Amino acid sequence: MSNFESFTAWLVDFYNFRIVLQYADQIAAGLWNTLFAAGASLVFSLIFGTLLAFARRSGNALIWRPADAYIQFIRATPLLIQIYLVYFGLPSLLPFTGRWPELWLGIMALTIHTTPYMAEIIRSGINAVPKGQIEGAMAVAMSPRQRMQYVILPQAFTNTLPALLGQTAILIKDTSLLSAIAVFDLLNAGLLLNSERVRPKEGFLTVAAIYLAIYAVLVVVSRRVELKLGGAAWNRRPA
């Protein structure tokens, strides 16, 4: 037997890629659901996170106290419990949600979980905009709404972009917990392969490699973003 053949035999024994290829469709479907859940939750949590950041900054105690309580509750309880509360608990409050697909409830739970984290990042971005910017906007007779829309928010979002991307990476990893409520995500595709073929290496190492690939893309994107935001001086830094 040639070296190459013995190597292939060893490889197939350790990691049989033919089995993985048989499950390509399921893995692709799982990957799609993972990316869809992460994408939808990202959009919703950015929208609600901005609103929550404003609520938290409000001077009215009737507004900022509930907002703060919500933020603290989410930060001090595990995501898995939050997912269970939404998935098992919500239908007993609102019966019609019991007929919703798992994916919808999963996106809802992830949005509820990610919104406070996004809100805290956005709030710190708003607070970090220099006072002179607001004074400048007032000097050109902008209304409070215009100041927020054209001066403060654009800077708040660009300055916190690295942190927002970091939270997005966490969100993508968090989608793996949706496998616990029967959403057919990437991890569930791996679990299916493992339970049907009893091949844990093929099931879980493949899934881990795909998550790593997604993460690698995000790392490259956030490096680029940081270099871009760093501006000309940063780009001329000694290597």
Place this chain on the structure above:
Amino acid sequence: MSTSALQVAISVMPALMAGLVETLKISAAGIVVGSALGLLLGVIRGQQFRYASPAIGFYLHVLRGTPFLVQLYIAYFVLPSTGISWLKWDSTTAALVALSIYTSSYVTEIVSGGIRAVPAGQWEGAMACAMNRWQSLRYVILPQALKLILPSLAGVYVNLIKATSIVSVVGITELTRQGEISILRFPADVLLIYGIVAAIYFSYCFPALKAVEWLERRAARGS
């Protein structure tokens, strides 16, 4: 509902408390082992060795880039299937290994960051006093670094406590799993029981988070 909410709460409480004790034990073990491993790797990474530091960087990326649940399944299903005899462990060991490695990835990054944040002059000063590398670390660098990293470490521990809920999926009967079991007894009270479980987690993670904030404020003041 035949039984009142209070009765249900009282009758599931012993099981949930047993789960809480288990959660605390697992968290404590994860904190100890994870911190020890993280401190070791962090000290190595903090000194910019030619091969060791990039290797540890790769280890961190792999752990940072995969969900904890996937790491747990690898520790639970994949490692025991490799045929290496000492990797054939039970679910508790698998959960502890996964939690410790997960914690170590964060501790490593924090410790190495703390070491790098100590000014280079401190190293030079220690060397000028004829200290070797180990002595400089032990008596000069680490005491200063530890002060800087304390708030971040506390934050990691809170994350670890929350992550222990995930090991319920491999059958560890900690707080979350005890909640699931209690729901088998009282299927109509899902919301109530998960609400109680959430309240228990909240009642000790919230003070911990407040302590983190206090430590951060103290570090920012520069005491």
